[in-house]
Amino acid sequence: MATYDLVVIGTGPGGYVCAVRASQLGMKVAVVEKNATLGGTCLNVGCMPSKALLHASEMFEEAAHSFAKMGVSVSAPKLELPAMMNFKQQGIDGNVKGVEFLMKKNKIDVLKGTGKILGTGKVEVSADGKSQTIETKSIVIATGSDIARLKGIEIDEKRVVSSTGALSLDKVPGRLLVIGAGVIGLELGSVWRRLGSEVMVVEFLDRILPGMDGEIAKQFQRILEKQGFAFKLGSKLTGVEANSKALLAKIEPAAGGAAETIEADVVLVCIGRVPYTDGLGLKEAGVALDNRGRVQIDPHFATSLKGVYAIGDVVAGPMLAHKAEDEGVAVAEIIAGQAGHVNYDVIPGVVYTTPEVSAVGKTEEELKQVGVAYTVGKFPFTANGRSKVNQTTDGFVKVLADAKTDRVLGVHIIGREAGEMIHEACVLMEFGGSAEDLARTCHAHPTRSEAIKEAALAVGKRAIHM
Ligand code: FAD
Ligand code: NAI
Numbered sequence: 001m002a003t004y005d006l007v008v009i010g011t012g013p014g015g016y017v018c019a020v021r022a023s024q025l026g027m028k029v030a031v032v033e034k035n036a037t038l039g040g041t042c043l044n045v046g047c048m049p050s051k052a053l054l055h056a057s058e059m060f061e062e063a064a065h066s067f068a069k070m071g072v073s074v075s076a077p078k079l080e081l082p083a084m085m086n087f088k089q090q091g092i093d094g095n096v097k098g099v100e101f102l103m104k105k106n107k108i109d110v111l112k113g114t115g116k117i118l119g120t121g122k123v124e125v126s127a128d129g130k131s132q133t134i135e136t137k138s139i140v141i142a143t144g145s146d147i148a149r150l151k152g153i154e155i156d157e158k159r160v161v162s163s164t165g166a167l168s169l170d171k172v173p174g175r176l177l178v179i180g181a182g183v184i185g186l187e188l189g190s191v192w193r194r195l196g197s198e199v200m201v202v203e204f205l206d207r208i209l210p211g212m213d214g215e216i217a218k219q220f221q222r223i224l225e226k227q228g229f230a231f232k233l234g235s236k237l238t239g240v241e242a243n244s245k246a247l248l249a250k251i252e253p254a255a256g257g258a259a260e261t262i263e264a265d266v267v268l269v270c271i272g273r274v275p276y277t278d279g280l281g282l283k284e285a286g287v288a289l290d291n292r293g294r295v296q297i298d299p300h301f302a303t304s305l306k307g308v309y310a311i312g313d314v315v316a317g318p319m320l321a322h323k324a325e326d327e328g329v330a331v332a333e334i335i336a337g338q339a340g341h342v343n344y345d346v347i348p349g350v351v352y353t354t355p356e357v358s359a360v361g362k363t364e365e366e367l368k369q370v371g372v373a374y375t376v377g378k379f380p381f382t383a384n385g386r387s388k389v390n391q392t393t394d395g396f397v398k399v400l401a402d403a404k405t406d407r408v409l410g411v412h413i414i415g416r417e418a419g420e421m422i423h424e425a426c427v428l429m430e431f432g433g434s435a436e437d438l439a440r441t442c443h444a445h446p447t448r449s450e451a452i453k454e455a456a457l458a459v460g461k462r463a464i465h466m
Helices: 013-024 040-045 047-065 081-105 183-194 214-227 321-335 364-370 385-390 423-430 435-439 450-459
Strands: 003-009 029-033 109-112 114-119 122-127 130-141 145-147 175-179 198-202 230-232 235-242 247-253 260-264 266-269 273-275 308-310 349-351 356-361 374-380 396-402 408-415
Touching: 003 013, 003 114, 013 029, 013 040, 013 081, 013 321, 040 047, 040 081, 047 081, 047 183, 114 130, 130 321, 175 183, 175 260, 183 198, 183 214, 183 266, 183 349, 198 235, 198 260, 214 230, 214 356, 214 364, 214 396, 214 408, 235 266, 247 266, 308 321, 356 423, 364 374, 364 408, 374 450, 385 450, 396 435, 396 450, 408 423, 408 450, 423 435, 435 450
Parallel strands: 003 029, 003 130, 029 109, 130 308, 175 198, 175 266, 198 230
Antiparallel strands: 114 122, 122 130, 145 273, 235 247, 247 260, 349 356, 356 408, 374 396, 396 408
């Protein structure tokens, strides 16, 4: 029987990063993966394929609409969808191979099959009707999440799709109906709108992107509408019928009332994700779940069963790849006897649309709710030199600082490259920095990041370029 210091179940960003860190710390490690390829949701059907299509579709739109005004004359771009899908697949393959390489480099055994926890220190790995039992000192559950389904709506991944089907459509739908104005709906809605679909988004709440700062979300909605998105807020999907020509989606007001029928060629259901624990044998083994089906953990990632830990989408917290990675590192360090830690107050979030939306820390709504007095500094990209010369001036930066101490509590950005710009705010907040610290830090000119410095100056009502 093979014996290990650590067996990690699942090789998404949580699992494979945990395995690498544990190996660096001298442990003998194996990973168990039931999928044909390593890398989990993120590499195979999540972050990476969606970003490849966002990039390619953005280039398509830029070539069609932005080149001419810069004096670059090209004939109207023609979409070759199979080639674009091939570009996406090359990106996936490259990243998956990268994880395989990391497993080899760190001498981590890859066990292909479904992992089941038999008890403390015992994992059964089954594949093709055969199974083997592995002994290990510790186990980390990193089995991730799956799509959330709507009762009575069958997802066939052809006409009624989840994000997985929406990443692999074989033709551009004439009309795409998106259910859920969250991150997936707005990112994948953007991809298909740029490629030619009419996109309508149905959202249960009366706003898009719940959880993000309300002012940013409002401006984002206006920008998306200018791009051609249509929104039906405060509404829900209650059924989908199909005839040979179209899907007939029944949409009702969220509060109840008369239903209307909206015709579409493809319906994308993206109303969130749920933790994935199927086949793990948690109940029999005695690993407790919380009331939302997530593996319950203590502040050190330990489950209710001795020697078994859990991280990533399968536990509480934002379902983000970088949160899973940081938890993977922290739990490996804890198992090795070190002081692994994740600062949940400083986890950035990014929506990779054009413009991008990024955020770290508290929103204004959250600060109001907990009654913290704060000051706001805002700076628009219309006043930022680099944005002006590039003619990409949509959006603004907002810095929220404690009214008494000036400590930065949240930074919110809507604008091009917002996802790259947010990290100086993360570093500042990790060090407990103030708006004054940010405002006195020299920023290279001309960069879009100068808007962050100006927003920090604006906290003290002394922005220079506004
Ligand atoms: P996962 O990546 O889900 O990996 C879990 C792995 O465990 C899978 O490979 C699965 O096959 C395996 N597994 C499950 N059960 C077993 C078992 N019993 N035995 C063996 N193997 C098992 N996040 C971001 O931060 N940025 C983004 O841009 C982003 N874009 C996304 C786009 C889409 C369309 C989607 C769907 C998600 C996106 N996410 C993004 C979220 C991100 O993918 C997840 O937060 C992340 O993958 C979670 O990592 P994880 O390691 O917890 O689990
Ligand atoms: P989400 O939680 O971001 O958004 C779901 C939306 O659907 C919400 O606005 C919600 O109010 C709405 N909704 C729920 N039920 C509904 C109903 N019956 N009818 C209409 N609307 C309804 O979830 P999403 O977009 O599915 O993404 C899943 C996860 O994947 C997210 O937690 C996110 O963190 C992660 N992800 C992250 C990305 C990134 O970091 N850029 C990109 C894509 C996904």
